[in-house]
Amino acid sequence: xxxxPDLVTPTWEYAPAPESRAIATLRAxxxxxxxxxxxxPVDGGVRKTVNPATEEVLAEVADAGPKDVDRAVQAARRAxxxxxxxxxxxxxxxxxxxxxxxxxxxxxxxxxxxxLDNGKPIRESRDVDVPLAAAHFFHHAGWADKLAHAGxxxxxxxxxxxxxxxxxxxxLLMAAWKLxxxxxxxxTVVLKPAETTPLSALLLAEVLQQAxxxxxxxxxxxxxxxxxxxxxxxxxxxxxxxxxSTEVGKAIQRQLAGTRTRLTLELGGxxxxxxxxxxxxxxxxxxxxxxxxxxQGHVCCAGSRLLVQESLHDELLDRLKERLGTLRLGxxxxxxxxxxxxxxxxxxQRITELAASGEAEGAQRWSPDCALPERGFWFAPTVFTGVAxxxxxxxxxxxxxxxxxxxxxxxxxxxxxxxxxxxxxxAGVWTDKGSLILWMAQRLRAGVVWANTFxxxxxxxxxxxYKESGFGREGGRQGLGAYLDVxxxx
Amino acid sequence: MxxxxxxxxxxxxxxxxxxxGASDATLRxxxxxxxxxxxxxxxxxxxxxxxxxxxxxxxxxAIDLAIAMTDxxxxxxxxxxxxxxxxxxxxxxxAADAPPVAAVCVYGDLVAEAVGALRGSDVxxxxxxxxxxSGRASLAVKLADTREAVAAGAHEIDMVIDRGAFLTGRxxxxxxxxxxxxxxxxxxxxxxxxxxxxxxxxxNVRRASWLALAAGxxxxxxxxxxxxxxxxxxxxxxxxxxxRDVARLTGQRRGVKVAGGVRTTKxxxxxxxxxxxxxxxxxLHPDRFRIGASSLLNDLLMQREKLRTGRYAGPDYFTxx
Numbered sequence: 159x160x161x162x163p164d165l166v167t168p169t170w171e172y173a174p175a176p177e178s179r180a181i182a183t184l185r186a187x188x189x190x191x192x193x194x195x196x197x198x199p200v201d202g203g204v205r206k207t208v209n210p211a212t213e214e215v216l217a218e219v220a221d222a223g224p225k226d227v228d229r230a231v232q233a234a235r236r237a238x239x240x241x242x243x244x245x246x247x248x249x250x251x252x253x254x255x256x257x258x259x260x261x262x263x264x265x266x267x268x269x270x271x272x273x274l275d276n277g278k279p280i281r282e283s284r285d286v287d288v289p290l291a292a293a294h295f296f297h298h299a300g301w302a303d304k305l306a307h308a309g310x311x312x313x314x315x316x317x318x319x320x321x322x323x324x325x326x327x328x329x330l331l332m333a334a335w336k337l338x339x340x341x342x343x344x345x346t347v348v349l350k351p352a353e354t355t356p357l358s359a360l361l362l363a364e365v366l367q368q369a370x371x372x373x374x375x376x377x378x379x380x381x382x383x384x385x386x387x388x389x390x391x392x393x394x395x396x397x398x399x400x401x402x403s404t405e406v407g408k409a410i411q412r413q414l415a416g417t418r419t420r421l422t423l424e425l426g427g428x429x430x431x432x433x434x435x436x437x438x439x440x441x442x443x444x445x446x447x448x449x450x451x452x453x454q455g456h457v458c459c460a461g462s463r464l465l466v467q468e469s470l471h472d473e474l475l476d477r478l479k480e481r482l483g484t485l486r487l488g489x490x491x492x493x494x495x496x497x498x499x500x501x502x503x504x505x506x507q508r509i510t511e512l513a514a515s516g517e518a519e520g521a522q523r524w525s526p527d528c529a530l531p532e533r534g535f536w537f538a539p540t541v542f543t544g545v546a547x548x549x550x551x552x553x554x555x556x557x558x559x560x561x562x563x564x565x566x567x568x569x570x571x572x573x574x575x576x577x578x579x580x581x582x583x584x585a586g587v588w589t590d591k592g593s594l595i596l597w598m599a600q601r602l603r604a605g606v607v608w609a610n611t612f613x614x615x616x617x618x619x620x621x622x623x624y625k626e627s628g629f630g631r632e633g634g635r636q637g638l639g640a641y642l643d644v645x646x647x648x
Numbered sequence: 649m650x651x652x653x654x655x656x657x658x659x660x661x662x663x664x665x666x667x668x669g670a671s672d673a674t675l676r677x678x679x680x681x682x683x684x685x686x687x688x689x690x691x692x693x694x695x696x697x698x699x700x701x702x703x704x705x706x707x708x709x710a711i712d713l714a715i716a717m718t719d720x721x722x723x724x725x726x727x728x729x730x731x732x733x734x735x736x737x738x739x740x741x742x743a744a745d746a747p748p749v750a751a752v753c754v755y756g757d758l759v760a761e762a763v764g765a766l767r768g769s770d771v772x773x774x775x776x777x778x779x780x781x782s783g784r785a786s787l788a789v790k791l792a793d794t795r796e797a798v799a800a801g802a803h804e805i806d807m808v809i810d811r812g813a814f815l816t817g818r819x820x821x822x823x824x825x826x827x828x829x830x831x832x833x834x835x836x837x838x839x840x841x842x843x844x845x846x847x848x849x850x851x852n853v854r855r856a857s858w859l860a861l862a863a864g865x866x867x868x869x870x871x872x873x874x875x876x877x878x879x880x881x882x883x884x885x886x887x888x889x890x891x892r893d894v895a896r897l898t899g900q901r902r903g904v905k906v907a908g909g910v911r912t913t914k915x916x917x918x919x920x921x922x923x924x925x926x927x928x929x930x931x932l933h934p935d936r937f938r939i940g941a942s943s944l945l946n947d948l949l950m951q952r953e954k955l956r957t958g959r960y961a962g963p964d965y966f967t968x969x
Contacts, residue, residue, distance in 0.1 A: 169929050170706065170709060170710070170713075170920070170924055170929060170932055171705075171706060172700065172701075172702060172703075172706045173702070173703045173704040173705050173706040173707070174703075175701035175702070175703045281696075281699060285699065436683075436684070437683065437684075438683055438684045438685055438686035438689060439653065439683035440683070440685070440689075440690070440693075440889050441685070441686040441688075441689030441690060441693070444689055444692070444693050445689065470653075473653050484925050493699070493700075493701035494700050494701055590684040610686045610688070610689065611686075611688060611689060611692075
């Protein structure tokens with residue numbers, strides 16, 4: 159048409175666009191946040207937290223021992239009895255609103271710190287984790303003075319002291335999911351962040367100080383599984399809320415069996431993303447990508463099993479592979495990065511081992527051309543085709559950027575395969591047919607069913623699992639029940 | 649109806665309707681059989697791509713590319729030969745050492761003026777035709793409009809589809825009009841304006857895109873610029889998916905033109921990102937992507953200067969044409 163020659167190389171390399179890491183102020187060492195102040199551990203130790211993208215040590219963080227945990231629980235008990243429990247809901251709401259606004263004000267700081275400590279792309283920490291964390295505080299601030307209208311009777315009471323143990327995949331967001339409903343309903347909290355990602359919770363502790371939250375209402379004890387075990391076993395804890403692996407969840411449930419301590423668990427998943435042949439195809443491809451490669455697949459509700467109608471399989475896979483070729487893996491602080499680092503060497507080893515089992519069991523492995531950085535923990539986006547239900551990669555949670563592709567022929571078969579797992583956290587359905595969406599949603603044994611979308615979160619929408627994905631709901635009106643002294647169906 | 653991903657044969661048989669005479673029913677089966685577009689999903693995809701951060705060399709490259717892809721446009725009742733000559737001078741040489749724009753876009757009666765003013769340059773002359781912008785005229789008038797513009801020297805014709813016919817399902821009429829105009833174009837290239845703001849749904853945008861491409865459009869174009877909303881990022885995503893899919897079936901790389909509402913360098917770069925990541929880098933070329941705009945060019949020049957000098961120059965340092 160015109161006489162302009164083709165570009166010599168028809169490529170357009172985006173120049174590096176890193177967010178400034180100076181936005182996050184890192185301290186050399188962090189103590190425990192107990193009774194409104196940072197303190198050194200009494201009987202604990204110290205551990206280092208590293209940037210998984212570079213293996214650089216970011217800071218030293220305290221490891222809480224049993225005595226530290228006890229101090230934290232005592233502080234929480236005191237605050238519950240003296241301040242937070244008696245406080246009217248409208249007063250509690252003011253603190254929660256303040257926390258929400260402070261998270262928004264310090265959003266860039268939170269986003270950079272989260273990306274440094276976790277390895278997730280800054281685009282996600284900036285556009286998903288931090289805004290959603292603020293949204294959870296806003297949402298629950300609104301509930302604090304309206305609990306009489308939540309469907310739990312005229313005057314539902316808090317449980318008391320809540321022990322909350324959260325994972326490393328969404329460190330700040332999971333803290334918000336746990337803290338906001340507990341505080342809105344009048345409980346006090348001892349929170350234990352994951353040992354590989356404690357920093358954003360400790361920044362949140364600063365925000366709580368800044369908001370003037372009374373001492374002891376929220377206490378944060380850092381440490382590993384031993385700290386978590388000491389916390390959930392503490393006799394003066396009224397409620398345990400745990401998000402993490404099914405294995406640890408089961409151990410906690412065994413430990414608490416027969417005690418008066420309330421428990422909610424949000425555990426693993428092996429979600430099916432079901433694509434019918436009349437799906438909005440281009441958006442389904444996006445949904446599959448978002449389902450399994452969002453946050454490097456470190457998502458309990460990740461769409462790790464793609465169930466595609468056999469007639470669409472080849473076409474969909476061609477398009478999916480082409481799309482995966484455009485994913486940008488690398489420096490998590492770069493604003494254009496789509497895939498960041500795997501959170502830890504341990505997790506990388508687990509993903510590597512499970513992917514190897516996929517090959518050994520006969521599935522076909524594929525990854526786009528993508529150079530991995532030399533330092534840090536990295537795993538290329540991976541797709542397995544020819545996967546059978548019996549393969550380990552179709553049964554076990556990989557918690558990494560690995561997609562297993564299976565096929566089905568009829569809606570009935572799709573339901574059977576989707577439900578044929580010990581888990582039941584989430585599922586996705588892609589079709590242009592509204593009645594089929596409803597038919598599927600009624601039959602899928604999963605706490606969340608997304609229709610023509612995936613990995614969408616909202617504080618008004620309850621989230622939680624079936625079967626070995628746990629029990630109890632977080633978010634929405636239903637989520638309040640987990641922190642109120644009422645009988646609720648799990 | 650179950651959506652079916654079209655095969656090369658499907659597309660070829662629709663394209664061949666020229667000889668058989670397009671029937672509404674055949675076209676309906678084809679167009680309504682295309683996979684649907686989920687509005688929430690396509691808007692989320694566009695919003696994510698809009699967060700790409702284009703800096704330094706990548707930005708400099710994008711600005712020059714956007715200039716080279718611009719159809720510098722004036723489509724006003726008050727257009728005069730003097731206005732067109734001034735615009736053509738800017739089109740040839742937007743600024744010292746800046747590339748020329750791709751084309752100027754004018755009404756048909758000013759084509760001769762533009763051709764004269766651009767003689768000796770590579771800048772093309774595009775004329776809007778077929779009773780632009782509404783398309784409400786008989787086919788005979790539309791063809792005469794087209795032939796006159798081509799006879800006056802237009803290299804490219806920007807036609808409008810009959811949205812009324814499209815929205816009532818008279819796909820055969822739309823198809824045949826595009827084919828007739830394409831024939832009337834002779835050697836001139838044909839851009840088909842869908843006026844996506846009037847088609848309203850993404851499904852319609854996808855169907856109109858395939859209809860126009862099957863009927864022989866060299867380019868599909870979002871808008872006349874006379875209807876709001878004009879070009880939007882999600883609409884561009886859907887149209888680029890259509891040309892990408894047609895290339896997959898036929899090997900032919902057709903083009904997309906966005907027009908209306910693209911005023912800033914930031915807007916233009918967002919479109920280039922969408923081109924790059926949805927259709928692919930092969931579409932980063934003025935033969936396959938255009939931006940119809942008037943005020944955009946000065947903003948591109950201003951940002952270009954800023955990148956070179958590190959500071960913004962005032963508006964008086966950029967010519968008003």
